[in-house]
Amino acid sequence: MNKEDNKDIIIGQNITFSYKDRIILDNQSFSFKKGEHIGIIGESGSGKSTFLKLLAGLLSPSSGTLSVDSESDPTKIMKKISMVMQDAMIMPLTIRENIALGKEIKKERMDEIIKATRLDLWTDSLPEGIDTYLGERADELSGGQAQRIAIARAIAKDADIILLDEPTSSLDKDTIKDVMEALETLIDRKSVIHVTHQTDLLKGYHRILKIGGGRIYE
């Protein structure tokens, strides 16, 4: 983290937030600095993923204020963040379309993304390369391939804030290693909030916070 980037990029003030009759945050305040890598841990069902959705603007707090890169409007917050979820959400589209999701991406940039996520090892073997339609084959993708596409999608968005929701939880050890390498490219010089129960993946992170009992604490 650069010293000049020492400003708070995410600020939550007196946030109370319930989800499905469960209190996730009870009047909690927190702040994350630009370029900071934060790990979020907690028991199963403690609300880690829900907290991430709150930060992404997908859910709204019951009370309190949330500001992400000086924005508090959820629609604008969403534009500031990129997210990789536990489920890669591969759509019935081509690999290229799954990455771009309707955005214009230049060929050179797409090639960079494909290489960075090591998707080229797979797509080069396909007759239609990254223009292979995944409609019928989406279910046949390995967990690693699907997550690489999700990571490529996040890299393509090029947002300053990256939210990771257990992106490797359903993968085996070897695939986790490969996917983590792809993630390194994504999170380099970005602000990262990584929810996981695999604490070994959070080595080198600036802070590790815990969620539970309506609190978020170090």
Add this chain to the structure above:
Amino acid sequence: MKVFKRLIKKNSILAVLTVILTFLSIISQFVWTIYVGKIIDSIAQREGLSVRLLLTMGVILLISVAFIYSSNLISRFTAEKMAHTLRMDFIKNLLSSDGASDEKGAFEAMSKVQNELSQSSEYMSNTLFDIFSMTISGVLALIFLLFENAFLTLIIMIPMIIVCIAGRFLGQKINPLVNASMNKKIVFNKTVYSLITGFDVVNVFDAKEFFKNRFEKELNEWAEVETKKERVSAVCNSLSGILSQTPLLVLFAAGAILIWKGMLSLGGLIIFLNMTGTLLITLMNLPSWAVSMKSFMIHLSRCDV
């Protein structure tokens, strides 16, 4: 076929009873048709209707109704008993094999319960004996007509065969369009499913407009194929509608000539009209029945764990 034979064997009395009652109900209907022909002949020859003829017809009508009722009842009961046997055999096989010992085996077994068993049972209850009954009707009608007037039967068989071939040909024209329409529908259903399950991704990656356009494109493509299918289908149905009248026209033409020459009575023509309809239905439906029987046999064979 192995499973089907086993089901028949285990319910042999009911199966034999169903066959006998089906035969009897069809024959009683044929006898009824013959007597209708006799009444028409009597009217045409300006003869009075005898009390004996009317009483006989009343008895035939009652017998016919009794046979139709009992054959329907027994065939449904047999179908249910066979479906019951199928389910019980499945459970017995499952418990005696190690198929359910691992998770994959259990999943496959569950899949069979949900798909093959229900499809097979449904087919037995709703379709099997109806097809059996209509096939027997067609065969008996053909035999009866050949005995009644072989020349007229062979004359009307020619357009019937042409109608069957045309039906098959026209069906082949529609099949690819039906498949294309279904595939397009699957694609846009998948897009909707993706939108629902991946709504967060769509929001975060600001892809609402992209998916809206995508969905519209897929919907339009489906509508285009569906319209083409309906257009071809309408043409095919009109052609097949006209073609299906051909045997009737041939029957009228040939029948009229035979009546003028005194080789056929008006009652005989009425019998032909009635029986030809039965035969035509059987002939036209035979290909689709054969396909449905084939898929039924496949479902049955997959019920063996």
